[in-house]
Amino acid sequence: MAHIDLGNDLPGIRGPMAYRPETAKPLNELAEVLLRGDDNTLSRGERELIGAYVSSLNDCFFCQNVHGSLAQHYLECDMPYIDAVKVNPAATDLSDKLKALLSIAASVQKGGKSVTAGQVEKARSLGATDREIHDTVLIAAAFCMYNRYVDGLGTWAPQDRQFYVDRAPRRAAEGYADYDLHK
Amino acid sequence: MAHIDLGNDLPGIRGPMAYRPETAKPLNELAEVLLRGDDNTLSRGERELIGAYVSSLNDCFFCQNVHGSLAQHYLECDMPYIDAVKVNPAATDLSDKLKALLSIAASVQKGGKSVTAGQVEKARSLGATDREIHDTVLIAAAFCMYNRYVDGLGTWAPQDRQFYVDRAPRRAAEGYADYDLHK
Numbered sequence: 329m330a331h332i333d334l335g336n337d338l339p340g341i342r343g344p345m346a347y348r349p350e351t352a353k354p355l356n357e358l359a360e361v362l363l364r365g366d367d368n369t370l371s372r373g374e375r376e377l378i379g380a381y382v383s384s385l386n387d388c389f390f391c392q393n394v395h396g397s398l399a400q401h402y403l404e405c406d407m408p409y410i411d412a413v414k415v416n417p418a419a420t421d422l423s424d425k426l427k428a429l430l431s432i433a434a435s436v437q438k439g440g441k442s443v444t445a446g447q448v449e450k451a452r453s454l455g456a457t458d459r460e461i462h463d464t465v466l467i468a469a470a471f472c473m474y475n476r477y478v479d480g481l482g483t484w485a486p487q488d489r490q491f492y493v494d495r496a497p498r499r500a501a502e503g504y505a506d507y508d509l510h511k
Numbered sequence: 512m513a514h515i516d517l518g519n520d521l522p523g524i525r526g527p528m529a530y531r532p533e534t535a536k537p538l539n540e541l542a543e544v545l546l547r548g549d550d551n552t553l554s555r556g557e558r559e560l561i562g563a564y565v566s567s568l569n570d571c572f573f574c575q576n577v578h579g580s581l582a583q584h585y586l587e588c589d590m591p592y593i594d595a596v597k598v599n600p601a602a603t604d605l606s607d608k609l610k611a612l613l614s615i616a617a618s619v620q621k622g623g624k625s626v627t628a629g630q631v632e633k634a635r636s637l638g639a640t641d642r643e644i645h646d647t648v649l650i651a652a653a654f655c656m657y658n659r660y661v662d663g664l665g666t667w668a669p670q671d672r673q674f675y676v677d678r679a680p681r682r683a684a685e686g687y688a689d690y691d692l693h694k
Contacts, residue, residue: 331631332641344645350544351649357537365533386622432663439569440662448514448665458515462527462664466534469659476652479623480615481645482631 331482340390341474343483355474360505362467363395370460372500373402374426377413378433378467384414385437388475390485395471397489397496407493425454429464436468514665523573524657526666538657543688545650546578553643555683556585557609560596561616561650567597568620571658573668578654580672580679590676608637612647619651 334347345352363375376399383391396410403409413420417430428451435442443465451461478485486492517530528535546558559582566574579593586592596603600613611634618625626648634644661668669675 331626331628332644344649348642348645348649350548350550351541354537354540354544358534358541361533361537367533388623436659436663440571440659440664443514443663443665445514445665459531461515462531463534465663466527466531466660469656469663472659473652473656476619476623476655477649480619480626480648480652481623482626482628 329482329484331480334481334483340394340483340485341478344477344481355477356504358470359474360503362463362470363398364503368459368463369457370429370463371402373399374429375463375467376402377410377426378430378464379471380410381414381417381430382433382437382468382471383475385434386472386475386479388479389487390478390483391471391475393485393489393492394495394499397492398500400493401496401500407489423454425451425456428454429456429460432461432464433468436465437472440469512665512667517664517666523577523666523668524661527660527664538660539687541653542657543686545646545653547686551642551646552640553612553646554585556582557612558646558650559585560593560609561613561647562654563593564597564600564613565616565620565651565654566658568617569655569658569662571662572670573661573666574654574658576668576672576675577678577682580675581683583676584679584683590672606637608634608639611637612639612643615644615647616651619648620655623652 330343334343336343336346338346345355363379364372368375376395380392380396380399383395392414396407400407400410413422417427428447432443432447432451435444435447448461513526517526519526519529521529528538546562547555559578563575563579563582566578575597579590579597583590583593596605600610611630615626615630615634618627618630631644
Protein backbone atom coordinates (compact mmCIF):
# COMPACT_ATOMS: atom_id res chain seq x y z
CA MET A 329 0.00 0.00 0.00
CA ALA A 330 1.24 3.47 -0.84
CA HIS A 331 2.59 5.68 1.96
CA ILE A 332 -0.26 8.16 1.39
CA ASP A 333 -3.91 7.78 0.44
CA LEU A 334 -3.87 8.31 -3.32
CA GLY A 335 -7.61 7.86 -3.66
CA ASN A 336 -7.18 5.26 -6.41
CA ASP A 337 -5.71 1.79 -6.85
CA LEU A 338 -3.75 2.46 -10.03
CA PRO A 339 -0.32 0.81 -10.21
CA GLY A 340 3.08 2.49 -10.14
CA ILE A 341 3.42 6.09 -11.26
CA ARG A 342 -0.20 6.17 -12.46
CA GLY A 343 -1.43 6.31 -8.84
CA PRO A 344 0.31 9.58 -7.83
CA MET A 345 -0.23 11.00 -11.32
CA ALA A 346 -4.00 10.59 -10.99
CA TYR A 347 -3.75 11.97 -7.44
CA ARG A 348 -1.95 15.13 -8.60
CA PRO A 349 -2.74 15.84 -12.28
CA GLU A 350 -1.13 19.30 -12.14
CA THR A 351 2.31 17.72 -11.78
CA ALA A 352 1.44 14.70 -13.95
CA LYS A 353 1.05 16.99 -16.96
CA PRO A 354 4.67 18.20 -17.22
CA LEU A 355 5.97 14.77 -16.11
CA ASN A 356 4.15 13.15 -19.02
CA GLU A 357 5.11 15.91 -21.45
CA LEU A 358 8.76 15.42 -20.57
CA ALA A 359 8.46 11.67 -21.20
CA GLU A 360 6.69 12.32 -24.50
CA VAL A 361 9.37 14.68 -25.84
CA LEU A 362 12.33 12.69 -24.55
CA LEU A 363 11.21 9.13 -25.24
CA ARG A 364 8.80 9.46 -28.11
CA GLY A 365 9.56 12.73 -29.95
CA ASP A 366 10.12 12.26 -33.67
CA ASP A 367 12.93 14.79 -33.94
CA ASN A 368 15.57 12.40 -32.64
CA THR A 369 18.36 10.27 -34.11
CA LEU A 370 18.07 7.84 -31.20
CA SER A 371 15.25 5.41 -31.93
CA ARG A 372 12.33 5.12 -29.54
CA GLY A 373 13.58 1.65 -28.65
CA GLU A 374 17.05 2.95 -27.80
CA ARG A 375 15.60 5.72 -25.63
CA GLU A 376 13.26 3.35 -23.78
CA LEU A 377 16.22 1.02 -23.26
CA ILE A 378 18.20 3.82 -21.57
CA GLY A 379 15.19 4.44 -19.30
CA ALA A 380 14.78 0.75 -18.50
CA TYR A 381 18.51 0.39 -17.78
CA VAL A 382 18.57 3.33 -15.36
CA SER A 383 15.36 2.08 -13.70
CA SER A 384 17.06 -1.27 -13.21
CA LEU A 385 20.10 0.42 -11.63
CA ASN A 386 17.65 2.24 -9.33
CA ASP A 387 15.92 -1.07 -8.60
CA CYS A 388 12.50 0.30 -9.59
CA PHE A 389 10.41 -2.74 -10.54
CA PHE A 390 7.51 -0.84 -12.09
CA CYS A 391 9.57 1.48 -14.32
CA GLN A 392 12.07 -1.12 -15.47
CA ASN A 393 9.21 -3.36 -16.57
CA VAL A 394 7.10 -0.64 -18.21
CA HIS A 395 10.05 0.75 -20.15
CA GLY A 396 11.82 -2.58 -20.65
CA SER A 397 8.64 -3.88 -22.26
CA LEU A 398 8.43 -0.80 -24.47
CA ALA A 399 12.08 -1.25 -25.50
CA GLN A 400 11.37 -4.90 -26.26
CA HIS A 401 8.35 -3.89 -28.32
CA TYR A 402 10.17 -1.24 -30.36
CA LEU A 403 13.42 -3.21 -30.78
CA GLU A 404 11.50 -6.38 -31.66
CA CYS A 405 13.55 -8.52 -29.31
CA ASP A 406 12.55 -10.68 -26.33
CA MET A 407 12.61 -9.85 -22.61
CA PRO A 408 15.67 -12.04 -21.86
CA TYR A 409 17.59 -9.76 -24.22
CA ILE A 410 16.41 -6.66 -22.34
CA ASP A 411 17.31 -8.36 -19.06
CA ALA A 412 20.80 -9.12 -20.38
CA VAL A 413 21.27 -5.44 -21.25
CA LYS A 414 20.22 -4.46 -17.75
CA VAL A 415 22.77 -6.84 -16.22
CA ASN A 416 25.69 -5.86 -18.45
CA PRO A 417 25.25 -3.88 -21.67
CA ALA A 418 28.89 -4.45 -22.63
CA ALA A 419 28.28 -8.22 -22.91
CA THR A 420 25.46 -7.80 -25.46
CA ASP A 421 25.51 -7.17 -29.20
CA LEU A 422 24.29 -3.57 -28.89
CA SER A 423 26.20 -1.08 -31.03
CA ASP A 424 29.38 0.35 -29.52
CA LYS A 425 27.81 3.80 -29.65
CA LEU A 426 24.80 2.70 -27.62
CA LYS A 427 27.05 0.89 -25.14
CA ALA A 428 28.99 4.15 -24.66
CA LEU A 429 25.74 6.07 -24.12
CA LEU A 430 24.53 3.49 -21.59
CA SER A 431 27.84 3.89 -19.77
CA ILE A 432 27.14 7.64 -19.51
CA ALA A 433 23.60 6.87 -18.30
CA ALA A 434 25.01 4.59 -15.59
CA SER A 435 27.28 7.39 -14.39
CA VAL A 436 24.37 9.85 -14.31
CA GLN A 437 22.48 7.35 -12.15
CA LYS A 438 25.31 7.47 -9.59
CA GLY A 439 25.41 11.28 -9.70
CA GLY A 440 25.97 14.03 -12.26
CA LYS A 441 29.62 14.47 -11.38
CA SER A 442 30.33 10.80 -12.10
CA VAL A 443 30.18 11.52 -15.84
CA THR A 444 33.73 11.96 -17.14
CA ALA A 445 35.06 13.86 -20.15
CA GLY A 446 36.59 10.56 -21.24
CA GLN A 447 33.21 8.83 -21.36
CA VAL A 448 31.76 11.64 -23.43
CA GLU A 449 34.79 11.66 -25.75
CA LYS A 450 34.49 7.91 -26.26
CA ALA A 451 30.79 8.17 -27.12
CA ARG A 452 31.58 10.94 -29.58
CA SER A 453 34.39 8.92 -31.19
CA LEU A 454 31.88 6.11 -31.73
CA GLY A 455 29.51 8.42 -33.58
CA ALA A 456 27.31 9.89 -30.83
CA THR A 457 26.20 13.46 -31.51
CA ASP A 458 26.01 16.20 -28.89
CA ARG A 459 22.22 16.00 -29.02
CA GLU A 460 22.33 12.25 -28.39
CA ILE A 461 24.67 12.77 -25.44
CA HIS A 462 22.40 15.53 -24.11
CA ASP A 463 19.31 13.38 -24.40
CA THR A 464 21.02 10.39 -22.81
CA VAL A 465 22.00 12.49 -19.79
CA LEU A 466 18.49 13.95 -19.47
CA ILE A 467 16.74 10.58 -19.95
CA ALA A 468 18.95 9.06 -17.24
CA ALA A 469 18.38 12.05 -14.95
CA ALA A 470 14.61 11.98 -15.57
CA PHE A 471 14.40 8.30 -14.65
CA CYS A 472 16.26 9.07 -11.42
CA MET A 473 13.23 11.27 -10.75
CA TYR A 474 10.47 8.94 -11.98
CA ASN A 475 11.96 5.97 -10.10
CA ARG A 476 12.17 7.94 -6.85
CA TYR A 477 8.62 9.23 -7.29
CA VAL A 478 7.29 5.68 -7.74
CA ASP A 479 9.23 4.06 -4.90
CA GLY A 480 9.43 7.07 -2.56
CA LEU A 481 5.64 6.98 -2.27
CA GLY A 482 5.63 3.20 -1.84
CA THR A 483 3.32 2.56 -4.82
CA TRP A 484 2.37 -1.01 -5.71
CA ALA A 485 3.21 -2.76 -8.96
CA PRO A 486 1.81 -5.86 -10.68
CA GLN A 487 4.35 -8.62 -10.13
CA ASP A 488 3.53 -10.59 -13.29
CA ARG A 489 5.99 -9.25 -15.87
CA GLN A 490 3.70 -10.35 -18.69
CA PHE A 491 1.30 -7.57 -17.61
CA TYR A 492 3.83 -5.00 -18.82
CA VAL A 493 4.65 -6.85 -22.03
CA ASP A 494 0.95 -7.05 -22.89
CA ARG A 495 0.41 -3.33 -22.31
CA ALA A 496 3.46 -2.12 -24.25
CA PRO A 497 1.90 -2.00 -27.74
CA ARG A 498 -0.93 0.26 -26.57
CA ARG A 499 1.41 2.53 -24.62
CA ALA A 500 3.66 2.72 -27.70
CA ALA A 501 0.69 3.69 -29.87
CA GLU A 502 -0.89 6.17 -27.47
CA GLY A 503 2.22 7.79 -26.05
CA TYR A 504 2.62 9.63 -22.76
CA ALA A 505 1.10 13.04 -23.33
CA ASP A 506 -2.47 13.48 -22.20
CA TYR A 507 -3.08 9.80 -21.84
CA ASP A 508 -5.93 8.63 -19.69
CA LEU A 509 -4.33 7.50 -16.44
CA HIS A 510 -7.36 5.42 -15.56
CA LYS A 511 -7.33 3.19 -18.63
CA MET B 512 33.37 23.92 -20.09
CA ALA B 513 30.34 21.75 -20.68
CA HIS B 514 30.81 18.23 -22.02
CA ILE B 515 28.95 19.16 -25.21
CA ASP B 516 28.78 22.32 -27.32
CA LEU B 517 25.65 24.03 -26.02
CA GLY B 518 26.00 26.97 -28.42
CA ASN B 519 25.68 29.47 -25.57
CA ASP B 520 27.57 30.50 -22.45
CA LEU B 521 24.63 30.54 -20.04
CA PRO B 522 25.35 29.18 -16.55
CA GLY B 523 24.00 25.99 -14.97
CA ILE B 524 20.74 24.52 -16.20
CA ARG B 525 20.07 27.55 -18.42
CA GLY B 526 22.74 26.37 -20.88
CA PRO B 527 21.16 23.00 -21.76
CA MET B 528 17.67 24.50 -21.48
CA ALA B 529 18.48 27.06 -24.18
CA TYR B 530 20.15 24.28 -26.21
CA ARG B 531 17.05 22.07 -26.10
CA PRO B 532 13.92 24.21 -25.53
CA GLU B 533 11.56 21.29 -26.25
CA THR B 534 12.64 19.60 -23.01
CA ALA B 535 13.13 22.89 -21.14
CA LYS B 536 9.40 23.59 -21.42
CA PRO B 537 8.11 20.67 -19.28
CA LEU B 538 11.15 20.96 -16.97
CA ASN B 539 10.22 24.57 -16.23
CA GLU B 540 6.51 23.82 -16.00
CA LEU B 541 7.21 21.15 -13.42
CA ALA B 542 9.28 23.61 -11.36
CA GLU B 543 6.55 26.24 -11.66
CA VAL B 544 3.78 23.94 -10.39
CA LEU B 545 5.84 22.28 -7.68
CA LEU B 546 7.80 25.23 -6.31
CA ARG B 547 5.64 28.20 -7.09
CA GLY B 548 2.04 27.00 -7.53
CA ASP B 549 -0.44 28.88 -5.33
CA ASP B 550 -2.55 25.83 -4.50
CA ASN B 551 -0.18 24.60 -1.81
CA THR B 552 -0.05 24.60 1.99
CA LEU B 553 3.75 24.47 1.89
CA SER B 554 5.05 28.00 1.40
CA ARG B 555 7.25 28.84 -1.57
CA GLY B 556 10.13 29.30 0.83
CA GLU B 557 9.62 25.85 2.35
CA ARG B 558 9.47 24.24 -1.08
CA GLU B 559 12.59 26.03 -2.31
CA LEU B 560 14.33 24.96 0.91
CA ILE B 561 13.54 21.30 0.16
CA GLY B 562 15.03 21.77 -3.31
CA ALA B 563 18.13 23.52 -1.96
CA TYR B 564 18.63 20.82 0.68
CA VAL B 565 18.43 17.97 -1.85
CA SER B 566 20.73 19.88 -4.23
CA SER B 567 23.20 20.19 -1.39
CA LEU B 568 23.02 16.45 -0.70
CA ASN B 569 23.67 15.91 -4.43
CA ASP B 570 26.57 18.40 -4.22
CA CYS B 571 25.18 20.52 -7.08
CA PHE B 572 26.67 23.98 -6.61
CA PHE B 573 24.46 25.79 -9.13
CA CYS B 574 21.11 24.40 -7.93
CA GLN B 575 21.82 24.68 -4.22
CA ASN B 576 22.73 28.34 -4.68
CA VAL B 577 19.85 29.24 -7.01
CA HIS B 578 17.26 27.59 -4.79
CA GLY B 579 19.00 28.36 -1.48
CA SER B 580 18.92 32.04 -2.48
CA LEU B 581 15.23 31.78 -3.38
CA ALA B 582 14.51 30.11 -0.02
CA GLN B 583 16.44 32.87 1.74
CA HIS B 584 14.47 35.48 -0.19
CA TYR B 585 11.06 34.00 0.58
CA LEU B 586 11.83 33.05 4.20
CA GLU B 587 13.45 36.44 4.84
CA CYS B 588 16.46 34.89 6.53
CA ASP B 589 20.17 35.06 5.71
CA MET B 590 22.36 32.64 3.80
CA PRO B 591 24.16 31.29 6.92
CA TYR B 592 20.75 30.10 8.10
CA ILE B 593 20.15 28.30 4.78
CA ASP B 594 23.64 26.80 5.00
CA ALA B 595 22.91 25.56 8.53
CA VAL B 596 19.76 23.83 7.26
CA LYS B 597 21.78 22.15 4.52
CA VAL B 598 24.31 20.85 7.04
CA ASN B 599 21.78 19.57 9.59
CA PRO B 600 18.10 20.58 9.54
CA ALA B 601 17.52 18.94 12.93
CA ALA B 602 19.87 21.43 14.60
CA THR B 603 17.93 24.47 13.36
CA ASP B 604 14.74 26.10 14.60
CA LEU B 605 12.64 24.92 11.65
CA SER B 606 9.25 23.51 12.59
CA ASP B 607 9.18 19.84 13.55
CA LYS B 608 6.88 19.18 10.59
CA LEU B 609 9.33 20.68 8.12
CA LYS B 610 12.20 18.75 9.73
CA ALA B 611 10.22 15.55 9.22
CA LEU B 612 9.58 16.45 5.58
CA LEU B 613 13.27 17.22 5.04
CA SER B 614 14.09 13.82 6.51
CA ILE B 615 11.82 12.24 3.87
CA ALA B 616 13.51 14.36 1.18
CA ALA B 617 16.93 13.13 2.33
CA SER B 618 15.75 9.53 2.01
CA VAL B 619 14.38 10.17 -1.49
CA GLN B 620 17.79 11.57 -2.44
CA LYS B 621 19.40 8.25 -1.47
CA GLY B 622 16.75 6.27 -3.38
CA GLY B 623 12.98 5.87 -3.40
CA LYS B 624 13.07 2.71 -1.31
CA SER B 625 14.92 4.50 1.49
CA VAL B 626 11.71 6.24 2.53
CA THR B 627 10.17 4.34 5.44
CA ALA B 628 6.58 4.08 6.64
CA GLY B 629 7.87 5.32 10.00
CA GLN B 630 9.20 8.55 8.47
CA VAL B 631 5.88 9.18 6.75
CA GLU B 632 3.95 8.38 9.92
CA LYS B 633 6.11 10.77 11.92
CA ALA B 634 5.58 13.59 9.41
CA ARG B 635 1.84 12.95 9.50
CA SER B 636 1.80 12.96 13.34
CA LEU B 637 3.47 16.38 13.22
CA GLY B 638 0.75 17.78 10.99
CA ALA B 639 1.94 17.03 7.46
CA THR B 640 -0.86 16.31 5.00
CA ASP B 641 -0.76 13.62 2.32
CA ARG B 642 -0.42 16.35 -0.31
CA GLU B 643 2.55 17.85 1.52
CA ILE B 644 4.19 14.43 1.75
CA HIS B 645 3.48 13.83 -1.95
CA ASP B 646 4.96 17.17 -2.95
CA THR B 647 8.01 16.69 -0.74
CA VAL B 648 8.75 13.34 -2.40
CA LEU B 649 8.28 14.78 -5.89
CA ILE B 650 10.32 17.93 -5.19
CA ALA B 651 13.16 15.79 -3.86
CA ALA B 652 12.89 13.41 -6.83
CA ALA B 653 12.76 16.31 -9.31
CA PHE B 654 15.93 17.84 -7.87
CA CYS B 655 17.64 14.46 -8.25
CA MET B 656 16.89 15.02 -11.95
CA TYR B 657 17.77 18.72 -12.22
CA ASN B 658 21.03 18.24 -10.30
CA ARG B 659 22.09 15.35 -12.54
CA TYR B 660 21.16 17.31 -15.66
CA VAL B 661 23.31 20.26 -14.56
CA ASP B 662 26.35 18.27 -13.45
CA GLY B 663 26.04 15.33 -15.86
CA LEU B 664 26.60 17.77 -18.73
CA GLY B 665 29.45 19.49 -16.89
CA THR B 666 27.88 22.95 -17.03
CA TRP B 667 29.68 25.90 -15.46
CA ALA B 668 28.38 27.98 -12.55
CA PRO B 669 29.30 31.43 -11.23
CA GLN B 670 31.38 30.85 -8.10
CA ASP B 671 30.42 34.09 -6.35
CA ARG B 672 27.44 33.14 -4.21
CA GLN B 673 26.25 36.74 -4.14
CA PHE B 674 25.39 36.36 -7.85
CA TYR B 675 22.58 34.00 -6.86
CA VAL B 676 21.38 36.11 -3.95
CA ASP B 677 21.17 39.15 -6.22
CA ARG B 678 19.13 37.30 -8.84
CA ALA B 679 16.66 35.67 -6.43
CA PRO B 680 14.12 38.52 -6.20
CA ARG B 681 13.69 38.63 -9.98
CA ARG B 682 13.42 34.85 -10.28
CA ALA B 683 10.86 34.89 -7.45
CA ALA B 684 8.81 37.54 -9.25
CA GLU B 685 9.02 36.06 -12.75
CA GLY B 686 8.77 32.37 -11.90
CA TYR B 687 9.95 29.42 -13.95
CA ALA B 688 7.34 28.99 -16.67
CA ASP B 689 8.16 30.60 -19.99
CA TYR B 690 10.93 32.71 -18.58
CA ASP B 691 13.54 34.05 -20.95
CA LEU B 692 16.57 31.81 -20.50
CA HIS B 693 18.86 34.44 -21.97
CA LYS B 694 18.06 37.19 -19.46
